[in-house]
Amino acid sequence: MKKWECMVCGIIYDETKGWPEEGLAPGTRWEDVPLDWVCPDCGEGKSDFQMIAI
Amino acid sequence: MSPIIIVGAGHAGMTLVRQIRMKDQYIPIILISQDAVHHYYKPSLSKALSLGKSPQNLIMSSMTELTEELNIKILQNTKVTSVFSNKQKIIIQKMDKSPEILPYQSLVFAVGANAIDLNITGDAQQKIHSVNNLSDYQHFRKSIQNKKRVLVIGAGFVGCEFASDLSLANFKVDVIDRGSWPLQKSLPEPLGKAIAQSMEKTTVKWHFNDQVISVNKKTCNHGSVLEVSLQSGKVIETDAILSAVGIKPCITLAEKSGIHTNKGIVVNDFSQTNLANIYALGDCVEYQNTLLPFIAPATSMAKSLANTLLAKPNIINIPSLAVAVKIPTCPTIICPPVSQDGHWQVSGEHMDLTAKFLDTQGNLLGFALTGKSTTLKHEFMKKCLGPFTDNNNGLSHQTEDLHEKITAIIV
Numbered sequence: 132m133k134k135w136e137c138m139v140c141g142i143i144y145d146e147t148k149g150w151p152e153e154g155l156a157p158g159t160r161w162e163d164v165p166l167d168w169v170c171p172d173c174g175e176g177k178s179d180f181q182m183i184a185i
Numbered sequence: 186m187s188p189i190i191i192v193g194a195g196h197a198g199m200t201l202v203r204q205i206r207m208k209d210q211y212i213p214i215i216l217i218s219q220d221a222v223h224h225y226y227k228p229s230l231s232k233a234l235s236l237g238k239s240p241q242n243l244i245m246s247s248m249t250e251l252t253e254e255l256n257i258k259i260l261q262n263t264k265v266t267s268v269f270s271n272k273q274k275i276i277i278q279k280m281d282k283s284p285e286i287l288p289y290q291s292l293v294f295a296v297g298a299n300a301i302d303l304n305i306t307g308d309a310q311q312k313i314h315s316v317n318n319l320s321d322y323q324h325f326r327k328s329i330q331n332k333k334r335v336l337v338i339g340a341g342f343v344g345c346e347f348a349s350d351l352s353l354a355n356f357k358v359d360v361i362d363r364g365s366w367p368l369q370k371s372l373p374e375p376l377g378k379a380i381a382q383s384m385e386k387t388t389v390k391w392h393f394n395d396q397v398i399s400v401n402k403k404t405c406n407h408g409s410v411l412e413v414s415l416q417s418g419k420v421i422e423t424d425a426i427l428s429a430v431g432i433k434p435c436i437t438l439a440e441k442s443g444i445h446t447n448k449g450i451v452v453n454d455f456s457q458t459n460l461a462n463i464y465a466l467g468d469c470v471e472y473q474n475t476l477l478p479f480i481a482p483a484t485s486m487a488k489s490l491a492n493t494l495l496a497k498p499n500i501i502n503i504p505s506l507a508v509a510v511k512i513p514t515c516p517t518i519i520c521p522p523v524s525q526d527g528h529w530q531v532s533g534e535h536m537d538l539t540a541k542f543l544d545t546q547g548n549l550l551g552f553a554l555t556g557k558s559t560t561l562k563h564e565f566m567k568k569c570l571g572p573f574t575d576n577n578n579g580l581s582h583q584t585e586d587l588h589e590k591i592t593a594i595i596v
């Protein structure tokens with residue numbers, strides 16, 4: 132499982148935890164997040180997230 | 186070819202640059218700001234203490250990194266002082282240097298808003314801080330170093346968030362507001378009370394229906410403190426003061442350049458001002474009589490404006506907005522109703538409340554959610570008409586035939 136950081140607002144998506152309140156169940160891999168999904172904090176698109184080391 | 190010139194390097198200006206670069210790597214862009222330029226995320230300012238971050242830690246990329254990454258020219262500590270729209274030129278002034286003229290192809294105002302200053306008297310009136318950018322915040326953080334008490338003026342979004350952040354960092358916080366509950370402009374009393382009670386359990390003390398009249402220095406045996414006098418006659422002793430009573434769009438430069446302004450810089454469906462080749466977005470903008478000084482509207486405006494600037498005119502389409510208020514003791518989400526014609530309908534219990542702002546036909550114009558109800562955010566956003574009902578009916582405005590029509594309107 133990986134972690135991804137929004138390059139605009141710095142929020143972190145942790146695949147292990149998912150984002151239940153945003154409709155992403157725990158364990159949802161980044162590649163399975165819908166393409167039109169936007170960052171809940173800043174509204175940026177999926178492409179603005181980068182993988183970060185844990 | 187003359188460059189696209191963007192004035193202001195906050196979220197609006199910076200997002201616009203990134204959106205343009207996603208579509209065009211080479212079109213010349215100059216980004217100008219009267220402040221130092223670096224990438225930081227302004228909403229983080231009101232949670233930096235709980236995040237354990239110093240102001241310096243909030244910087245995500247430096248000016249050098251931005252210049253390279255985005256292939257643009259950045260002029261920092263440089264103010265745009267005049268615009269000659271008939272000649273498509275601006276005058277810039279860098280600190281102690283002599284003024285310079287720059288030609289533009291398109292000019293974008295992303296100049297943001299300024300904190301409103303209250304009329305407060307007293308010999309320590311200049312000790313009142315307001316925070317609307319990183320350097321303001323640096324000064325504020327210095328002023329609370331080794332201190333224990335902070336007084337916050339204003340219980341709106343920013344005031345509540347700072348009060349919350351300071352209390353989580355163990356400061357004793359007094360909050361003064363003219364209204365009767367926090368966030369009174371954006372949510373009804375029961376939700377305001379829930380927020381207030383949750384924060385009273387920490388170190389926050391509210392002073393509602395009151396106003397600050399004067400601030401004076403007082404020397405005592407452990408140094409000097411500030412004495413804040415309220416209209417009610419109450420006197421509060423504190424160590425630092427933060428004013429968060431709202432912001433006012435920066436319209437001076439636009440106004441004197443012949444651009445239509447009202448509360449903000451007035452723009453049409455394409456983010457364009459009344460003048461050719463001049464656009465605006467972000468906190469400085471007024472669209473359909475409305476100011477939307479939040480991150481998400483600026484992001485969506487930047488996405489469509491990037492297309493418009495690259496000769497693919499694109500109508501701005503601002504989806505319904507759900508702003509999370511950063512109060513960990515009582516999670517809160519607000520979709521501020523744009524129209525005042527309606528009434529609140531509240532349900533739920535304890536801290537877990539939902540409030541719908543409905544018009545006479547029962548349409549959902551806005552909402553507020555607290556506690557566990559915040560999980561209903563997506564459901565409510567879908568039902569909500571959004572700030573601009575007439576261009577928010579789910580139609581895509583980006584179809585090819587519309588494209589031509591739109592080009593005809595713009596040119």
Ligand SMILES: Cc1cc2nc3c(=O)[nH]c(=O)nc-3n(C[C@H](O)[C@H](O)[C@H](O)COP(=O)(O)OP(=O)(O)OC[C@H]3O[C@@H](n4cnc5c(N)ncnc54)[C@H](O)[C@@H]3O)c2cc1C
Nearest residue numbers: 193195196197218219227228265296297467468478479480
């Ligand atoms: C503490 C705090 C917390 C917030 N939290 C949230 C949140 O959680 N969610 C949310 O949606 N919104 C939040 N906001 C609001 C959000 O940060 C703003 O809506 C957004 O950052 C505005 O971006 P902007 O680029 O329009 O304006 P600004 O960031 O103000 O940028 C404008 C820039 O233009 C420069 N400028 C102005 N005039 C000139 C000139 N003549 N020449 C050159 N440069 C000029 C200014 O110096 C400034 O740097 C918060 C705001 C604050 C203060």
Ligand SMILES: [Zn+2]
Nearest residue numbers: 137140170173
């Ligand atoms: Zn983000």
